[in-house]
Amino acid sequence: xxxxxxxxxxxxxxxxxxxxxxxxxxxxxxxxxxxxxxxxxxxxxxxxxxxxxxxxxxxxxxxxxxxxxxxxxxxxxxxxxxxxxxxxxxxxxxxxxxxxxxxxxxxxxxxxxxxxxxxxxxxxxxxxxxxxxxxxxxxxxxxxxxxxxxxxxxxxxxxxxxxxxxxxxxxxxxxxxxxxxxxxxxxxxxxxxxxxxxxxxxxxxxxxxxxxxxxxxxxxxxxxxxxxxxxxxxxxxxxxxxxxxxxxxxxxxxxxxxxxxxxxxxxxxxxxxxxxxxxxxxxxxxxxxxxxxxxxxxxxxxxxxxxxxxxxxxxxxxxxxxxxxxxxxxxxxxxxxxxxxxxxxxxxxxxxxxxxxxxxxxxxxxxxxxxxxx
Ligand code: PHE
Numbered sequence: 352x353x354x355x356x357x358x359x360x361x362x363x364x365x366x367x368x369x370x371x372x373x374x375x376x377x378x379x380x381x382x383x384x385x386x387x388x389x390x391x392x393x394x395x396x397x398x399x400x401x402x403x404x405x406x407x408x409x410x411x412x413x414x415x416x417x418x419x420x421x422x423x424x425x426x427x428x429x430x431x432x433x434x435x436x437x438x439x440x441x442x443x444x445x446x447x448x449x450x451x452x453x454x455x456x457x458x459x460x461x462x463x464x465x466x467x468x469x470x471x472x473x474x475x476x477x478x479x480x481x482x483x484x485x486x487x488x489x490x491x492x493x494x495x496x497x498x499x500x501x502x503x504x505x506x507x508x509x510x511x512x513x514x515x516x517x518x519x520x521x522x523x524x525x526x527x528x529x530x531x532x533x534x535x536x537x538x539x540x541x542x543x544x545x546x547x548x549x550x551x552x553x554x555x556x557x558x559x560x561x562x563x564x565x566x567x568x569x570x571x572x573x574x575x576x577x578x579x580x581x582x583x584x585x586x587x588x589x590x591x592x593x594x595x596x597x598x599x600x601x602x603x604x605x606x607x608x609x610x611x612x613x614x615x616x617x618x619x620x621x622x623x624x625x626x627x628x629x630x631x632x633x634x635x636x637x638x639x640x641x642x643x644x645x646x647x648x649x650x651x652x653x654x655x656x657x658x659x660x661x662x663x664x665x666x667x668x669x670x671x672x673x674x675x676x677x678x679x680x681x682x683x684x685x686x687x688x689x690x691x692x693x694x695x696x697x698x699x700x701x702x703x704x705x706x707x708x709x710x711x712x713x714x715x716x717x718x719x720x721x722x723x724x725x
Contacts, residue, residue: 368428372439375416384400417432493569500571513525555570556675562680566596573587589696592693594691617704624659
């Protein structure tokens with residue numbers, strides 16, 4: 352072969368021409384695409400490149416060789432030379448055509464092709480957020496005890512968030528839940544002013560106003576307080592509220608229900624204990640502690656060496672609360688019915704269950720954190 356890639360001809364006899372074309376033919380037979388055109392698909396780009404490489408009018412190999420050879424050929428060799436070029440060209444064209452005719456051109460569009468025999472592309476499922484997962488878990492425990500699930504508004508009136516829960520205007524108990532209020536409400540009477548609910552307890556009142564006793568309901572939801580953010584405080588957090596009202600409900604029912612719920616949540620070896628506390632809407636009120644699920648009660652860093660962790664507030668519904676409800680539902684007669692309520696922080700429980708040290712991580716949207724729950 353010469354430097355310009357044009358094979359050298361030994362002479363112009365038919366035998367010498369045949370030998371030269373046999374060499375060209377075997378070069379063609381080594382071309383991947385030429386071989387592939389017989390069966391296995393090639394991309395349309397590759398086929399077009401192949402066509403240009405061999406048959407291109409300007410740069411094509413056959414054109415370059417025939418130009419060189421025909422120019423040098425003596426007059427009587429031009430015809431047999433031309434015939435052989437035509438044969439070779441026809442061979443390539445036939446191969447290209449049969450590929451197109453057999454649907455290979457269509458198959459060759461592999462970039463755009465849809466192979467319906469391939470399994471579909473799976474979209475990655477997101478993971479349940481640890482807060483929502485914990486909330487579902489808590490709610491599920493009460494659903495299995497026959498409770499239904501309710502919701503209420505996050506923007507509340509002063510009446511539902513405070514007054515009907517027996518926090519009278521100006522009562523010091525209001526200071527325990529520093530409120531984020533909606534601006535521009537000053538001209539309304541206090542009870543109609545809007546605020547971000549500080550707890551899920553207003554939904555107790557809303558539920559009882561809608562539904563005569565008996566009631567067994569849990570209310571999960573978001574609450575807001577004017578608290579400075581730190582490792583364990585966030586101005587937005589979550590609670591699950593519970594309310595049970597019926598004939599003859601006692602403090603023993605409250606204790607049994609919460610003890611069972613805590614065992615479901617943290618394991619059957621967990622114990623509970625109840626301490627006197629105060630909420631304006633329950634009487635008596637209690638704080639509930641569970642034996643530390645990390646050390647089993649022996650004392651560790653998590654429970655500050657006490658063996659116990661405080662987890663929720665609860666109590667028997669104060670008759671004054673039934674008094675507010677009776678304005679709409681006379682069935683809540685404190686002489687005939689009684690009930691208990693409880694409220695727990697979902698964030699706190701999620702942090703304990705998953706060993707999360709910073710409440711802010713629950714609200715950061717940081718995928719490196721969230722992916723650990725996938
Ligand atoms: N609402 C109270 C709080 O946010 C918790 C609670 C609910 C206490 C129900 C008693 C009964 O602190």
